[in-house]
Amino acid sequence: DVQMTQSPSYLAASPGESVSISCKASKSINTYLAWYQEKPGKTNKLLIYSGSTLQSGTPSRFSGSGSGTDFTLTIRSLEPEDFAVYYCQQHNEYPLTFGSGTKLEIK
Amino acid sequence: QVQLKESGPGLVQPSQTLSLTCTVSGFSLTSYNVHWVRQPTGKGLEWMGVIWTGGSTDYNSALKSRLSISRDTSKSQVFLKMNSLQTEDIATYYCAREGGDAFMDAWGQGASVTVSS
Numbered sequence: 001d002v003q004m005t006q007s008p009s010y011l012a013a014s015p016g017e018s019v020s021i022s023c024k025a026s027k028s029i030n031t032y033l034a035w036y037q038e039k040p041g042k043t044n045k046l047l048i049y050s051g052s053t054l055q056s057g058t059p060s061r062f063s064g065s066g067s068g069t070d071f072t073l074t075i076r077s078l079e080p081e082d083f084a085v086y087y088c089q090q091h092n093e094y095p096l097t098f099g100s101g102t103k104l105e106i107k
Numbered sequence: 108q109v110q111l112k113e114s115g116p117g118l119v120q121p122s123q124t125l126s127l128t129c130t131v132s133g134f135s136l137t138s139y140n141v142h143w144v145r146q147p148t149g150k151g152l153e154w155m156g157v158i159w160t161g162g163s164t165d166y167n168s169a170l171k172s173r174l175s176i177s178r179d180t181s182k183s184q185v186f187l188k189m190n191s192l193q194t195e196d197i198a199t200y201y202c203a204r205e206g207g208d209a210f211m212d213a214w215g216q217g218a219s220v221t222v223s224s
Contacts, residue, residue: 034210034211043213044201044203045214046206046210050208091208092209095154095167100150100151
């Protein structure tokens with residue numbers, strides 16, 4: 001199985017700042033990486049797939065980059081609604097596997 | 108509007124069988140694959156299995172011996188059954204629609220399952 005290592009586990013930032021979250025795969029997954037946002041009381045939201053393709057409705061302040069084993073989710077100019085938990089998921093092969101999550105908190 | 112909603116008993120006795128239903132709306136089960144994913148409290152997400160548009164299934168090998176996924180297209184429902192439940196199976200169980208290439212573009216709100224006598 002492909003192991004996904006996500007870091008950091010916790011991240012504190014202020015609105016207006018930019019942050020980056022890393023996701024590393026235990027072997028190459030080409031560009032097949034998705035990012036999701038989890039917020040209390042809401043269903044999980046797909047932000048990005050195939051490494052860098054924004055899902056319809058995802059604000060442009062979100063961006064994804066990377067290929068092979070190293071990927072990054074960047075959020076520019078944080079908005080209050082961006083404070084949430086973020087997960088990566090490789091969609092290159094089965095079984096699908098997820099990162100352990102990054103909780104983005106308000107500083 | 109695409110929606111998925113999980114339902115089922117929140118409490119299962121040890122060694123018994125978990126049965127969950129995912130009722131979908133806004134799309135057809137013959138056009139989109141549906142996955143099951145679970146999340147133990149305080150832990151990460153675990154992919155459980157998928158039912159393809161044609162009705163065949165694939166499972167995580169770690170759960171394959173205990174897991175069954177099926178569907179009723181006329182009722183827009185997908186079913187999960189997992190037997191021999193233990194405390195390690197305490198989790199929130201999600202169904203999710205595949206948006207294409209094995210990523211999930213819509214999720215249910217999740218069903219919390221506890222295993223206890």
